[in-house]
Amino acid sequence: MTLLTRWGRTLDPDAVLPEYPRPQLVRKSHLNLNGRWEYSFDDTSPEGPEGPEGPEEYDGEILVPFSPESPLSGVGRQLLPHETLWYRRDVRLPEGFRPDGHRVLLHFGAVDQTCRVTVNGREAGRHEGGYLPFFFDITDLLEDGAGTLVVEVQDPSDAGDRGWGKQSLKRGGIWYTAQSGIWQTVWIECVPEVHVERLTLVPHLDEACVEVTVHASTGDTARIEVSADGEVVARAEAPAGEPVRIDIPNVRPWSPEDPFLYDITVELGTDRVESYVGMRSFGVGPDEAGVPRLLLNGRPYFHAGVLDQGYWPDGMYTAPSDEALVHDIATMKRLGFTMLRKHIKVEPLRWYYHCDRLGILVWQDMVNGGGPYHREVVTAPAVLPLRLDDRRHKRFGRADAGSRARFREETRETIEHLRNVVSIAVWVPFNEGWGQFDAADVAAEVRALDPTRTIDHASGWHDQGAGDLRSLHVYFRKFRVPRRRDARVLVLSEYGGYNLRVDGHAFNDKDFGYKRYDSPARLGAAFARLHARQIAPAVPRGLSATVYTQLSDVEDELNGLLTYDREVCKLPEDLVRSVNARLTGVAGAAVTSAAGPPQPTR
Numbered sequence: 001m002t003l004l005t006r007w008g009r010t011l012d013p014d015a016v017l018p019e020y021p022r023p024q025l026v027r028k029s030h031l032n033l034n035g036r037w038e039y040s041f042d043d044t045s046p047e048g049p050e051g052p053e054g055p056e057e058y059d060g061e062i063l064v065p066f067s068p069e070s071p072l073s074g075v076g077r078q079l080l081p082h083e084t085l086w087y088r089r090d091v092r093l094p095e096g097f098r099p100d101g102h103r104v105l106l107h108f109g110a111v112d113q114t115c116r117v118t119v120n121g122r123e124a125g126r127h128e129g130g131y132l133p134f135f136f137d138i139t140d141l142l143e144d145g146a147g148t149l150v151v152e153v154q155d156p157s158d159a160g161d162r163g164w165g166k167q168s169l170k171r172g173g174i175w176y177t178a179q180s181g182i183w184q185t186v187w188i189e190c191v192p193e194v195h196v197e198r199l200t201l202v203p204h205l206d207e208a209c210v211e212v213t214v215h216a217s218t219g220d221t222a223r224i225e226v227s228a229d230g231e232v233v234a235r236a237e238a239p240a241g242e243p244v245r246i247d248i249p250n251v252r253p254w255s256p257e258d259p260f261l262y263d264i265t266v267e268l269g270t271d272r273v274e275s276y277v278g279m280r281s282f283g284v285g286p287d288e289a290g291v292p293r294l295l296l297n298g299r300p301y302f303h304a305g306v307l308d309q310g311y312w313p314d315g316m317y318t319a320p321s322d323e324a325l326v327h328d329i330a331t332m333k334r335l336g337f338t339m340l341r342k343h344i345k346v347e348p349l350r351w352y353y354h355c356d357r358l359g360i361l362v363w364q365d366m367v368n369g370g371g372p373y374h375r376e377v378v379t380a381p382a383v384l385p386l387r388l389d390d391r392r393h394k395r396f397g398r399a400d401a402g403s404r405a406r407f408r409e410e411t412r413e414t415i416e417h418l419r420n421v422v423s424i425a426v427w428v429p430f431n432e433g434w435g436q437f438d439a440a441d442v443a444a445e446v447r448a449l450d451p452t453r454t455i456d457h458a459s460g461w462h463d464q465g466a467g468d469l470r471s472l473h474v475y476f477r478k479f480r481v482p483r484r485r486d487a488r489v490l491v492l493s494e495y496g497g498y499n500l501r502v503d504g505h506a507f508n509d510k511d512f513g514y515k516r517y518d519s520p521a522r523l524g525a526a527f528a529r530l531h532a533r534q535i536a537p538a539v540p541r542g543l544s545a546t547v548y549t550q551l552s553d554v555e556d557e558l559n560g561l562l563t564y565d566r567e568v569c570k571l572p573e574d575l576v577r578s579v580n581a582r583l584t585g586v587a588g589a590a591v592t593s594a595a596g597p598p599q600p601t602r
Helices: 322-334 349-358 401-418 439-449 520-538 573-594
Strands: 035-042 060-064 084-092 102-108 114-119 122-128 134-137 146-154 186-192 198-204 209-215 221-228 231-239 244-247 262-268 271-277 282-286 292-296 303-308 339-342 361-365 424-428 469-474 489-496 498-500 515-517 543-549
Touching (some): 122 134, 209 231, 292 543, 303 322, 520 573
Parallel strands (some): 361 424, 489 543
Antiparallel strands (some): 035 084, 084 146, 102 134, 221 262, 282 292
16 A cells, blocks of 8 residues: 555646745746656666667656656656666747746756756756756757757666665665655756856854855856845845855844844846845854853754654655645644754755744755675664774775765765755764765865864764764663763764554554554653653753654654654654753753853854
8 A cells, every 4th residue: 555645645746846946046937847757767778779869669657756666756666777767858938938148957956866868869968966956058959949858867776886875775674765866846947148156155143244155157246135024134246256244234143943034135137036044153162061062153052853864655755745845844843843854865955945944953964875884884883882993994885986086076065055054053974884984084074165064973873083073873772971082062863763653654564663662652651751861861961962763754664753644743742842842941951051151153
């Protein structure tokens, strides 16, 4: 039986994820290409006898942007490493969509994992990597504003070494059904020859200003306005490519309790884009007792988090609707969480936008690659106090220098892609030794790329002594505050994982987790006991963040606060809220006397 969400059941195939996909660089020009495409599988090598146009006949219809493995795609077939997946659809620009002198850009939110795109039989471009957006200028490939788009995809999944996350061709346990192909929105926009290519927005809360850099192909002067509640509060001009600091009067800080966003409008020549920024700062610093703490806006702030895998039973990697994205964020906030750890996945930009506007912090994991992984590296440390030197690349599944270089490249691109997201507080390069290597060096590179955020360089185990956090995962033993050996902040970046099956809301008959319970009452009692006896008492002793496993069930894993279809919250909401209130309240009491002058931010 296929498990559907309420949003999947009501999905309109002619209006699939129609929202504007890039909330921090908005233009009026937007032609959504989600919906019905043709698809075909074959086992020929790329650019083989099928030619640049793809196969002569297609297998049927696929609903983009759902991967062919997902129920909502209408296909339900796994792309294997030796196969090629083809997509095709015709497109015609609406009358008046392209003004004279404008270029036509074809955007892909994400395609897993390598792809080649042609328009009217001519190549538009190629892309590698399954988690980041890309675009091609197709102006000169269209014929009278029309064209046939063909997308050719290969995906080795976990048989390759590029980032593949928690996907596995042999799914089970903590490894989930592999995805492939187009899994984020496809769209077209028109831009003037001289246009804003991207923005860099850096809030400087302590100086009450925002630093704006307008990136473009020329150095023309950009005009910038900052607005609050519809009223312009600041203006500036600067040549494209040169940062300008804009003072903001009576600055209003962003926080989960007050997620206030300033609107930004940029004009460059005839181009006009809209964006936003939140005025906040992240850092680390001591409380009055000298205990290292995470700081938000210069003051200690407890991160009460939950692990968020970003999987759905019907759309798998792709949420069935924008409302579904909002539901997860809003529900966790209602339960009292102040942070989501986005686990081994990069979401569509609209997910981050909703975190920004609703007010919840984000810890962003990089997507793991490399492989194959060795059990003594990635599994044994869950029960044994192992800490291995990750410069031993072969042991960590990173013997290939090209694989290591590709991870660094994808890390740099991920940080640049998400740099402007207001809610991202922490970068997490590595998790539980999965494809880990040279974590101290990688942390230093992340710091150089973005000195405004904190870094959890090796979440779980194989700590190399770098980054800002001493980051522990505890599932099979009692959590105790370790002896303080360095100045880093102590965080419990995964724990819990308590299981409860809810009949009629499970993916299959498997049951993977760390502690199993047979009733909501027993689960609730265990959840309350865990926090009362182990977690809350650790906060005054230095624990500064927690990440409970996890937001929802995912396939075999039945350890979610919510069922996989998001229909049932397994614990009473009042109980979860009270537990989180105790964590944040204990943290507040522990640092109340430190609420004098703000601590220095990083």
